[in-house]
Amino acid sequence: MSQRIADTVTGSSGTCNGYPHTTQQNGVRLIGKEPWWKSAVFYQVYPASFKDSNGDGWGDIPGLISELDYLVNLGVDCVWLSPVFDSPQKDMGYDVSDYQAIYPPYGTVEDVETLTRQCHERGMKLILDLVVNHTSVEHAWFKESRSSKDNPKRDWYIWKPARYDSQGQRLAPTNWRGYFACPTWTWDETTQEYYLHLYASDQPDLNWENDECREAIYQDTMRFWLDKGVDGFRIDTVNKYSKRTEYADAPVTDPRWESQPAPEMWCNGPRIHEFIHEMNRKALAPYGAVSVGELSNMAGPSDVLPYVSAAAQELDMVFEFSMIRLGTGGGFGPKYIYQPYALSRLKSHVAQFQTFIEGTDGWTTVFCENHDNGRAVNRFGNVSTPELWATSAKTLALWQATLTGTLFLYQGQEIGMVNMPRDWGIDEYKDVESQNFHGDAVRSGDKQRLADTMHGLQILGRDHARLPFQWDGQAKNAGFTTSDHPWMRVHDEFPKINVRKQSGDPESVLEFWKKALRLRKQHADVFVFGAFRHLEEQDEKRYVYMKECNVPVAEHGATSTGKKRALVVMNWSEQVQKQVDVLHLLDCGEEQARLLVTTAAAERPGRLGEDLQAWEGRVYVNF
Numbered sequence: 270m271s272q273r274i275a276d277t278v279t280g281s282s283g284t285c286n287g288y289p290h291t292t293q294q295n296g297v298r299l300i301g302k303e304p305w306w307k308s309a310v311f312y313q314v315y316p317a318s319f320k321d322s323n324g325d326g327w328g329d330i331p332g333l334i335s336e337l338d339y340l341v342n343l344g345v346d347c348v349w350l351s352p353v354f355d356s357p358q359k360d361m362g363y364d365v366s367d368y369q370a371i372y373p374p375y376g377t378v379e380d381v382e383t384l385t386r387q388c389h390e391r392g393m394k395l396i397l398d399l400v401v402n403h404t405s406v407e408h409a410w411f412k413e414s415r416s417s418k419d420n421p422k423r424d425w426y427i428w429k430p431a432r433y434d435s436q437g438q439r440l441a442p443t444n445w446r447g448y449f450a451c452p453t454w455t456w457d458e459t460t461q462e463y464y465l466h467l468y469a470s471d472q473p474d475l476n477w478e479n480d481e482c483r484e485a486i487y488q489d490t491m492r493f494w495l496d497k498g499v500d501g502f503r504i505d506t507v508n509k510y511s512k513r514t515e516y517a518d519a520p521v522t523d524p525r526w527e528s529q530p531a532p533e534m535w536c537n538g539p540r541i542h543e544f545i546h547e548m549n550r551k552a553l554a555p556y557g558a559v560s561v562g563e564l565s566n567m568a569g570p571s572d573v574l575p576y577v578s579a580a581a582q583e584l585d586m587v588f589e590f591s592m593i594r595l596g597t598g599g600g601f602g603p604k605y606i607y608q609p610y611a612l613s614r615l616k617s618h619v620a621q622f623q624t625f626i627e628g629t630d631g632w633t634t635v636f637c638e639n640h641d642n643g644r645a646v647n648r649f650g651n652v653s654t655p656e657l658w659a660t661s662a663k664t665l666a667l668w669q670a671t672l673t674g675t676l677f678l679y680q681g682q683e684i685g686m687v688n689m690p691r692d693w694g695i696d697e698y699k700d701v702e703s704q705n706f707h708g709d710a711v712r713s714g715d716k717q718r719l720a721d722t723m724h725g726l727q728i729l730g731r732d733h734a735r736l737p738f739q740w741d742g743q744a745k746n747a748g749f750t751t752s753d754h755p756w757m758r759v760h761d762e763f764p765k766i767n768v769r770k771q772s773g774d775p776e777s778v779l780e781f782w783k784k785a786l787r788l789r790k791q792h793a794d795v796f797v798f799g800a801f802r803h804l805e806e807q808d809e810k811r812y813v814y815m816k817e818c819n820v821p822v823a824e825h826g827a828t829s830t831g832k833k834r835a836l837v838v839m840n841w842s843e844q845v846q847k848q849v850d851v852l853h854l855l856d857c858g859e860e861q862a863r864l865l866v867t868t869a870a871a872e873r874p875g876r877l878g879e880d881l882q883a884w885e886g887r888v889y890v891n892f
């Protein structure tokens with residue numbers, strides 16, 4: 270029998286931000302030399318809904334600090350804290366009025382300093398959410414900018430004069446439709462011009478073309494917080510800073526609307542790589558800060574790669590959304606008219622962004638939840654019975670934990686939190702986007718459209734992931750707050766789905782996540798860094814793939830390269846499915862193949878030839 274020499278990897282390497290170069294031995298890269306963030310597990314905290322420490326119904330930073338041990342215990346290496354900066358909360362803090370102050374209900378700047386220290390003491394890192402495509406209308410920069418046409422900060426935002434039609438009616442500078450079902454321009458009475466906002470009218474876009482404005486962004490947002498010791502940023506809407514400067518109308522793709530989808534006017538614009546490279550060079554790299562950018566409307570891998578190529582020195586990582594957007598009707602018009610899709614489509618999106626880094630110096634990410642999407646177990650799993658809820662949540666965990674790239678978990682995903690009940694009305698949906706899309710459907714007077722929109726919101730709405738975290742099935746408000754008025758209603762199912770109930774129960778979703786994360790780290794060579802090989806691509810029920818990496822093997826005194834393999838076999842359906850030929854795929858004998866982990870209960874070990882029960886997932890390995 271051959272013997273493995275060391276934990277080694279063949280994944281792509283990164284040298285961004287001053288991290289050590291990956292060293293090569295016999296063509297095999299050493300894990301120890303990879304930057305920490307590649308094998309780290311990131312965990313997104315949505316501050317309003319995580320843990321309320323003072324009974325006002327809002328989660329807060331002291332509440333988060335009080336649960337850091339929970340995160341350590343889960344296997345988290347880095348906390349990503351969604352925006353906590355001062356804000357009128359028109360878009361839950363993605364509308365910042367002061368980058369250097371904390372929204373009082375969340376705490377203080379000192380609380381963030383304490384949080385940073387407390388994370389570091391536990392061996393964890395902390396990243397903040399950087400929202401610098403736009404500010405709030407309440408930000409001092411915008412107040413100045415809108416005060417007069419000759420204010421020095423006038424050009425820090427994007428102002429344009431009106432157009433007029435043949436009847437002399439005032440028209441916006443372009444016909445663009447923004448993200449929250451509204452036009453991208455708002456008229457400002459004081460100076461008689463329009464300002465641009467890709468999101469709500471309360472979120473005016475900053476003008477990255479202006480050098481002083483960019484410098485102020487670097488200084489007042491990034492360096493300010495990096496000087497306080499935070500480890501980096503999740504960077505909001507990162508590919509929208511450079512707009513196409515012609516400000517031309519978009520083609521009319523839906524004549525029913527006064528404004529038209531125009532993402533090509535502001536995504537991946539002419540100066541985007543220059544801006545991001547500069548941001549990295551001037552504000553991130555000097556601190557060795559980690560960065561993960563939100564990248565939307567990408568045509569494909571070749572568009573994504575320039576952002577994450579280590580040599581380009583732009584971003585360490587990005588979120589690419591083709592998989593997570595499945596089921597939506599596109600970002601602009603019918604986003605919430607649900608579009609069913611086949612499993613094979615999901616698989617092909619995943620495979621594309623698993624493999625696109627091979628042979629390059631780029632890196633990828635793994636995620637299936639965040640604060641802008643419905644819960645994964647509702648969207649991709651099965652919540653029709655308690656049994657299927659649990660197994661499918663575990664199988665989704667197995668899927669995520671075995672994919673290549675940096676893994677991002679969203680709060681509550683680890684206990685299989687579910688979407689709000691279907692009988693909750695639109696009043697429980699607090700999000701500006703949900704309200705705008707619903708309001709549009711109401712105003713259309715079209716009953717079918719309204720019903721379809723509500724159906725889509727029930728699956729895809731951003732609100733579901735924002736419900737209070739379910740800590741304890743026996744406590745008031747699931748242990749999230751002692752207040753009688755949590756800012757969002759607590760899920761009715763919290764007595765069934767909560768941390769307390771699952772902790773220590775080996776069959777629970779939570780304990781399964783812990784186990785899956787331990788295995789991911791233990792075998793980071795194959796799970797985090799390994800090559801992804803798609804199998805049975807067209808199967809609409811089974812989801813099967815191979816992860817593999819090269820390992821040096823010592824045989825009869827000589828060293829050669831062998832293959833370490835993990836075969837992931839999952840049943841993404843409610844019907845029993847035939848097993849695949851495990852030994853053939855692993856290319857090994859029965860004595861070498863072993864079941865590393867299964868979602869099935871302990872008494873059913875998942876022998877090699879055994880069929881897969883509904884939503885069962887297993888990983889077989891040759892090591």
Ligand code: GLC
Nearest residue numbers: 360363400468505506563641
């Ligand atoms: C990002 C955020 C989202 C926010 C938007 C505008 O997409 O994730 O929550 O509404 O940017 O800042």
Ligand code: CA
Nearest residue numbers: 321323327329
């Ligand atoms: Ca509070």
